[in-house]
Amino acid sequence: MPPNTTLLRDRRVRLALAAAAGIALTTAFAPLGLWPLGLLSPALLMALWQDAPPRHAAALGFWFNAGLFTTGTYWLYISIHQVGAAPLWVALLAMGGLVGILSLYGAFLGWVVARWLPPRGGARWLLGLPAAWLLEEWFRGWFLTGFPWLSLGYSQTGTWMAGIAPVLGVYGVSALLLVGAGALLAACLGTPRERGVALAVLVASWALPALLQRIAWTRPAGPPVSVAVVQGAIPQDEKWQQAHRTAQVDTYRDLTRQALGAQVIFWPEAALPDVAQNLADYLLERYHEAHAAHSALVMGMLRQAHNGDYYNSILTMGQSVDWYDKIHLVPFTEVIPVPGFVRHWLEELDLPYEDFRYGATDQPPLAAGPLILLPAVCYDDAYGSTNLHMLATANALVTVTDDGWFGHSTARFQHLQIGQMRAIETGRYLVRAANDGISAIIGPDGRVLARAPGYVPVVLRGTVVPRVGLPPYARFGNWLIISLAATTLAAVLILFSRSRT
Numbered sequence: 001m002p003p004n005t006t007l008l009r010d011r012r013v014r015l016a017l018a019a020a021a022g023i024a025l026t027t028a029f030a031p032l033g034l035w036p037l038g039l040l041s042p043a044l045l046m047a048l049w050q051d052a053p054p055r056h057a058a059a060l061g062f063w064f065n066a067g068l069f070t071t072g073t074y075w076l077y078i079s080i081h082q083v084g085a086a087p088l089w090v091a092l093l094a095m096g097g098l099v100g101i102l103s104l105y106g107a108f109l110g111w112v113v114a115r116w117l118p119p120r121g122g123a124r125w126l127l128g129l130p131a132a133w134l135l136e137e138w139f140r141g142w143f144l145t146g147f148p149w150l151s152l153g154y155s156q157t158g159t160w161m162a163g164i165a166p167v168l169g170v171y172g173v174s175a176l177l178l179v180g181a182g183a184l185l186a187a188c189l190g191t192p193r194e195r196g197v198a199l200a201v202l203v204a205s206w207a208l209p210a211l212l213q214r215i216a217w218t219r220p221a222g223p224p225v226s227v228a229v230v231q232g233a234i235p236q237d238e239k240w241q242q243a244h245r246t247a248q249v250d251t252y253r254d255l256t257r258q259a260l261g262a263q264v265i266f267w268p269e270a271a272l273p274d275v276a277q278n279l280a281d282y283l284l285e286r287y288h289e290a291h292a293a294h295s296a297l298v299m300g301m302l303r304q305a306h307n308g309d310y311y312n313s314i315l316t317m318g319q320s321v322d323w324y325d326k327i328h329l330v331p332f333t334e335v336i337p338v339p340g341f342v343r344h345w346l347e348e349l350d351l352p353y354e355d356f357r358y359g360a361t362d363q364p365p366l367a368a369g370p371l372i373l374l375p376a377v378c379y380d381d382a383y384g385s386t387n388l389h390m391l392a393t394a395n396a397l398v399t400v401t402d403d404g405w406f407g408h409s410t411a412r413f414q415h416l417q418i419g420q421m422r423a424i425e426t427g428r429y430l431v432r433a434a435n436d437g438i439s440a441i442i443g444p445d446g447r448v449l450a451r452a453p454g455y456v457p458v459v460l461r462g463t464v465v466p467r468v469g470l471p472p473y474a475r476f477g478n479w480l481i482i483s484l485a486a487t488t489l490a491a492v493l494i495l496f497s498r499s500r501t
Helices: 011-026 037-049 054-072 076-083 088-116 122-140 152-156 160-189 192-212 242-259 276-292 340-348 378-382 388-392 411-426 472-476 479-500
Strands: 225-231 264-266 296-304 310-317 321-325 366-368 371-377 396-401 430-434 440-442 448-451 458-464
Touching (some): 011 037, 011 054, 037 054, 037 088, 037 152, 037 160, 076 088, 088 122, 122 160, 122 479, 152 160, 152 411, 160 472, 160 479, 225 242, 225 440, 242 276, 296 396, 310 371, 321 366, 378 396, 396 411, 411 430, 411 440, 411 472
Parallel strands (some): 225 264, 264 296
Antiparallel strands (some): 296 310, 310 321, 366 371, 430 440
């Protein structure tokens, strides 16, 4: 039965349903974790697209994404206005601009599926719709620096659907959800034969990752390593004020002394409110104390290069001193991709940003005691394929971050979920050091093994087992699943074009 006989025909009602489906999808992610909506919400939008003309399908896609990203990234208001002290109108303009751009991706997807895909049948529901949606999600994740936040696959870190991640990454999980959503639609709208195929596909899309989850893609490469995460919990409104500088450096000194004896000690992103060059004596003192206790240090630090450029970095001090520079800077907070006169205007508005430089994409992993680390600074870890070349030698992951910019919001839980997916994809432990939470130790299966209480200064202790081996995703990155999706979509478009001719 066509959906326009079971849903109200009023276009405004259908647009409201699309927006509601996008809002509902937000709850599939952490902290609520209503993961079935990762399947049901896309299925509802696919149903609304059925028999919709291109312009209406574009509007449906627009409002779906508007609902998703308005409720899924509301915490930008906290970082820009409440913490960053930017004027309210600037915060609303920035948020509205981001949500508007992200909604246009959904609009374009809706127009494409209405204009070019077969109007109905298995080729549309099981192949064309999932492939087109996946390509849109992947494109959103890298175009113009990208915004991969709230990719569908992250909603499944706590389910067996994540079993496909070591093979095809987070986009592979998204693909299975989308195929399952298309199968639900086919089971409702298809012929008896199409319904049978759809039910078989739906079962297979859940059974396959469950079987893959039993495979140990990596293996231990040494005894457990004791680690400690220093969580300073410096309030964001005090961090960059000169009056609080002494108290902050004393906090990290005292907490680090409590952590001495752990084989590797981790600090969060930009732990101290100054560049490393201005803290040389302080850092040397920390190094000597750690060296005497046979501890290595992994520290989120800002640094200034010889040419005056600033980098958001990780400093390791053990048998050697090494740096990793953040690759994926946050637009309009860490880097301003605008002409100079616009940058000067933004500086006058006192927006919360520093103009950093991008790190190189071919940096080596970091050695810290027995661990060889694939590093990420905050937003870096949302780009799972960036540093896969390090896994040839890296035996663990580390993410240093400061989610205090987003207050007591859902952002920290969403960010933790991204880290869980990185651990699953690579089959390695991940140590997560955050300024005020969520500091955690994550196992290679994505489970949180230890977690610090939020918003309090604390030392989190645990153990990490170095692991080696390359899951398929570590070898191919996103190209395997994206090539498969592109080939599938091209085949559907070509066959439908020929049938119309």
